[in-house]
Amino acid sequence: MAEIEVPSDFLCPISLQIMRDPVTISTGITYDRECIKKWLSSCKNQPLICPVSKQALSSVDLTPNHTLGRVIQGWCSLHERHGVEQIPTPKDEIDRGDAVKSILKEAMKSPRSSRLECLKRLKSIVAENESNKIYLQNVESMLFLTSILFEDEGEDEDVMVEEAIEIITNINSPATILKNLLTQNPQLIDTLISIITSTKSPKSRASTIAFLCSLYTISDQTHKTFTKDILFIQLTRALMDQISTKPALQILLRLAPFGRNRIKAIKNGVVFHVVELLLNSSNGRECELAMAVLDRLCECAEGRAELLQHGGGMAVFGRKILRVSNLGNEKAVRILYNVCKNNVGNCGVAEEMVEVGVVAKLCLMLQVGGNLKTRERVKEILHLLQCVSRGTKCVVVPSGFDRF
Template sequence: MDEIDVPPFFLCPISLELMKDPVTVSTGITYDRESIEKWLFSGKNNTCPLTKQALPADCDLTPNHTLRRLIQSWCTVNASHGIERIPTPKPPINKIQIAKLLNNAKTPQLKTKCLQKLRLLASESSANKRCMEASVAVEFLASIVSTVEAASSDGIEALSILYSLQLSEASLKTLTGKNGEFVKSLIRVMQCACYESRAYAVLLLKSMLEVAEPTLLISLETELFVELVHVLHDQIHQGSNVVLKLLIQLCPWGRNKVKAVKAGAVSVLIELLLDCFDRRACEMMLMVLDTLCKCAEGRAELLDHGAGLAVVSKKILRVSQVASDKAARILLAISKFSATPAVVQEMLELGVVAKLCSMLQTDCGSKAKEKAREILILHARAWKSSSCIRKSLLSSYPSG
């Protein structure tokens, strides 16, 4: 576009691209609406990019109609150069319009139409999303999730809109409630049979718990972990990876490790690892298992599962350095705190010891290698003279 000689004041100061919807902020500088909204909302900045002056939290973006008409005229004049005329943008919604829309949603039929309109408005622009967030729309949507059937079309619609709003940290904390009231509503949603509702509930939960206070994180009920494990077991699209991230985040807090173990997390993770070939998914599963094996209940569950030790060992040197390190950490926890004579013998028979020796001969990362060496030294008396270990590996067996 440079060779067409674009007037400089037609370009957005942030992106240096032709403005499509010029708006002016309180400092008097004009930007393209999409660019300044991205700066203010997605980037979480609160200053004017050009002047660096602070902008108010409820910064008004005033349409610059004169500049927009000039740009449209310029586009028309330069149509022969392949420049398309920019359309006149729709004005963003305001709080009064949203309040009127919500006030009319008094019957089930009107409520459905209201939700459809809210979804359309949210999809049109970031400005509409922020206006909905600043109004009572979030409270309205949350009340639907809390009161209607989770698998109903209205329930799914309300959940999807809430998630699509990409609420700010302050709004997420307000939505969660002082005692996590809305978390309980989402647990109820996760108990329904509808995969779509459960996926949206998990996505919302992740956003809410990422900004939750520690007091809430340590008081989460076992019921939540039960439902998270069910989503993991059912391998719900979009839900499984989010659940793994949630477990990585939540399990270190308080007694959450024990709650997750009681919910059946260890068994489900082992079963999923058996057939998992995705690198990132394997890494996250091993991260969760590593955390769970820091408690006696977690180690006991892993050892009780017929494939527990075998699948952890199998992932060493086959996935990534991260996976090898996490697997070695799990085996070290078993070796230090749960190594009965039967377990020590099982590790030998399953080839775990041979895999640990192999780690010392390969480039699997210094941390993983150090853990393998520590395990081998711990049980050298039982393993070093065993005929189960190949002579080629015995040469690398640490002497302690």
């Protein structure tokens, strides 16, 4: 097949592929519809900007560039004999911006009995495509949706809350809007915790935990320091039921730096269920988060004690070291370092680490390389275990690793 040069005007500036459906954004630059939609949806925690000019977008409207579209189709037809694929005429997407505004206006003025229908229509529009989500990414829309969460009367209360939470979670509001929302609704986090506690719907629980995770990502220290026990009870329940485990772990990770929160988490069984999750999960990102949470909780004596009381507390490291990621390895080594350093003289710990294959994995880590600080910690762990094992039947360090 002859090599055909594609005119640069026909290429999408983001991906350098031939435009199949050229659209122009508010900055005047033309993109392929699918590519620019992916870009806009990826800006969920940042202001919406043009990927080429870096200018802020005054609107999210995508205007079809019919002239360029016809030129591209003509060029494809001209070179069809060289194997260039003909691009079908794209169907124009319906602009839902006006529809969203109309439904919101109707919902705000309607009696409670009519709001459920409005929410269902909004959810349907959001589910159509990525660009429709952007029409709800503003403070006014979010204030209306979250106001439904505070209502506690009516037969359809649970259904309305579930619909509102699902819409909120799906639209992925930027961080600036979430901060503004939390400023205007200081009780929002407490309300979401109450919803997680009271709802019987697993889907609603999962959506609420995901929204709560977004809020904890941007919230200040005040919202994280004074955390109620009930949240840790519900997060433990989520891990146990395997509902929204990643967001639950992310929340725990953001709360764990505060000492009181660590004690509350440990008291309510988080260590046990994180270990259970690690033993049964093969999801790399999930295991990374679980290791990071465990690392934080094992910074205190209560966390280390809970880890050692679990029957698989040491075995999980034998399974996961060198099988998750470099970050997972670093967190695992930090946990083992804290356990060994604070259990000097406990030969039972050393024997268990040998039996479940942890020591062998640590020795292997010295061979395969990695982070310098992590390697130093591995050496220190092996040195501590060797000191404990002297004069006992516990042979810890294989030959070749007795000197560092």
